[in-house]
Amino acid sequence: MPDPSDATREMQRLLRRAQSTPDAADASDLPAADIVRHLQPFLTERRQARIEAVLEERTTTVVPVVEGIVNTGNVSAVMRSAEALGFHQFHVIMNAAAEDTQFKTSRRTSQGAEKWLDVQVWETPAACARRLRERGYRVVVTHLDDAAVPLGTLDFTEPTAIVFGNERDGASEALLAEADATCIVPMSGFTQSFNISVAAAVVLYHAREDRLRRQGHHGDLPADAKEALRAHYFLQSVNRAADILARAQEEV
Amino acid sequence: MPDPSDATREMQRLLRRAQSTPDAADASDLPAADIVRHLQPFLTERRQARIEAVLEERTTTVVPVVEGIVNTGNVSAVMRSAEALGFHQFHVIMNAAAEDTQFKTSRRTSQGAEKWLDVQVWETPAACARRLRERGYRVVVTHLDDAAVPLGTLDFTEPTAIVFGNERDGASEALLAEADATCIVPMSGFTQSFNISVAAAVVLYHAREDRLRRQGHHGDLPADAKEALRAHYFLQSVNRAADILARAQEEV
Numbered sequence: 001m002p003d004p005s006d007a008t009r010e011m012q013r014l015l016r017r018a019q020s021t022p023d024a025a026d027a028s029d030l031p032a033a034d035i036v037r038h039l040q041p042f043l044t045e046r047r048q049a050r051i052e053a054v055l056e057e058r059t060t061t062v063v064p065v066v067e068g069i070v071n072t073g074n075v076s077a078v079m080r081s082a083e084a085l086g087f088h089q090f091h092v093i094m095n096a097a098a099e100d101t102q103f104k105t106s107r108r109t110s111q112g113a114e115k116w117l118d119v120q121v122w123e124t125p126a127a128c129a130r131r132l133r134e135r136g137y138r139v140v141v142t143h144l145d146d147a148a149v150p151l152g153t154l155d156f157t158e159p160t161a162i163v164f165g166n167e168r169d170g171a172s173e174a175l176l177a178e179a180d181a182t183c184i185v186p187m188s189g190f191t192q193s194f195n196i197s198v199a200a201a202v203v204l205y206h207a208r209e210d211r212l213r214r215q216g217h218h219g220d221l222p223a224d225a226k227e228a229l230r231a232h233y234f235l236q237s238v239n240r241a242a243d244i245l246a247r248a249q250e251e252v
Numbered sequence: 253m254p255d256p257s258d259a260t261r262e263m264q265r266l267l268r269r270a271q272s273t274p275d276a277a278d279a280s281d282l283p284a285a286d287i288v289r290h291l292q293p294f295l296t297e298r299r300q301a302r303i304e305a306v307l308e309e310r311t312t313t314v315v316p317v318v319e320g321i322v323n324t325g326n327v328s329a330v331m332r333s334a335e336a337l338g339f340h341q342f343h344v345i346m347n348a349a350a351e352d353t354q355f356k357t358s359r360r361t362s363q364g365a366e367k368w369l370d371v372q373v374w375e376t377p378a379a380c381a382r383r384l385r386e387r388g389y390r391v392v393v394t395h396l397d398d399a400a401v402p403l404g405t406l407d408f409t410e411p412t413a414i415v416f417g418n419e420r421d422g423a424s425e426a427l428l429a430e431a432d433a434t435c436i437v438p439m440s441g442f443t444q445s446f447n448i449s450v451a452a453a454v455v456l457y458h459a460r461e462d463r464l465r466r467q468g469h470h471g472d473l474p475a476d477a478k479e480a481l482r483a484h485y486f487l488q489s490v491n492r493a494a495d496i497l498a499r500a501q502e503e504v
Contacts, residue, residue: 054440054441054442057440057441080447083443084441084443084444084446085441112443113442116441116443188305188306188309188310188338188470189335189337190306190365191332191336191365191368192336194333195332197450198329198333198450201450201453202453202454205437205454206461209404209458218440
């Protein structure tokens with residue numbers, strides 16, 4: 001078992017790596033369309049096709065949120081599922097007690113998924129929930145209480161932040177106070193819970209299927225968001241992209 | 253990292269624990285109905301209601317199969333998902349190279365789910381597939397090849413064995429030679445794979461949802477199978493059940 005402070009640092013490294021992915025706007029003064037134009041020659045057709053396929057399937061209508069997860073491997077695993085299933089945003093609410101908690105670490109679980117996500121980190125559930133609500137999201141927490149509805153009754157074509165709590169204690173009281181609804185994955189065995197990475201994958205898979213069934217498509221980025229994200233993916237995919245763009249600007 | 257031979261023993265312990273769950277027929281010469289009658293007074297109403305709810309949702313129409321998984325924790329995690337989602341049978345095809353492989357172990361991942369499953373262990377994919385086909389199952393392997401169909405195109409109200417391969421190398425050639433079909437979980441990100449416990453949970457969740465949507469119910473055990481399983485669950489749930497049954501038989 002690694003030293004807790006090592007593990008705290010590991011979580012910080014994962015989140016820093018996730019947050020430091022350069023946004024198209026940050027990486028260059030160039031408009032997204034210019035970034036795309038300058039970097040396109042450096043991408044194979046196969047890579048470009050892959051990027052277009054991902055863009056077509058991306059959504060910000062459903063936003064995964066994890067709260068107070070102490071195991072970096074678990075956060076990475078949820079990121080990996082979220083990215084694989086076409087979700088673009090990813091919120092992390094830090095665990096107030098993190099410094100006191102024994103961490104377990106994992107470096108490879110995410111397979112670099114954090115590189116492709118828009119990860120935002122919050123100190124408190126209230127701050128995260130307030131921002132999400134300002135942006136028009138309802139906050140749904142996966143949590144068993146008397147008011148909890150089965151996952152299948154939710155309409156995931158509506159803007160929804162879906163929150164997964166701590167692996168041992170579930171969602172915090174502070175988070176539940178912010179919830180517009182609670183929901184559960186229906187289960188029918190003696191086993192009454194899933195581990196966090198399994199629960200999150202099932203819920204996100206369900207949300208994607210629900211969207212496909214209701215409206216025929218999962219991805220729904222508007223053209224300008226798609227163009228900005230295309231520039232971002234190009235920046236992530238080309239070696240020394242910053243140098244190439246600097247040279248292109250000098251040549252103007 | 254534990255010693256590989258320790259880990260091999262750990263996998264053997266898990267499977268032995270799973271297989272040693274006493275069948276109603278083995279545990280006593282009594283018919284299932286008598287076992288149920290004698291043990292019922294020793295169960296709370298709450299426990300009995302839980303057992304009835306589980307029985308009502310149990311199915312053997314879809315059978316999860318894992319092949320060559322080297323990490324005991326992964327087998328346990330898939331068992332836990334299978335049990336939680338109402339699947340009764342569970343097949344394990346051993347990894348021929350197991351003795352040469354570095355294992356990682358886990359004791360708590362299954363939460364004892366193996367206790368409630370009918371676990372069968374096979375030495376080879378061919379032996380397992382032959383038996384399954386004799387019983388009327390088609391063998392579907394989760395594996396990406398040219399013939400692979402999206403998960404959503406399968407009808408899980410048809411008897412289906414759904415196979416998950418080794419965590420690193422996927423399904424073996426010997427297994428693929430036995431497959432009636434291959435299928436994939438559709439994904440739309442840069443991340444192109446799930447880990448085994450996530451993949452299995454998503455597929456089994458999907459299978460359950462598919463069955464509910466097509467026929468309105470997941471569980472489908474006939475009355476006699478349900479009665480035998482009720483006796484099995486009662487035996488698993490009552491302390492010193494064998495003593496109680498022996499006493500009851502003496503009193504006849």
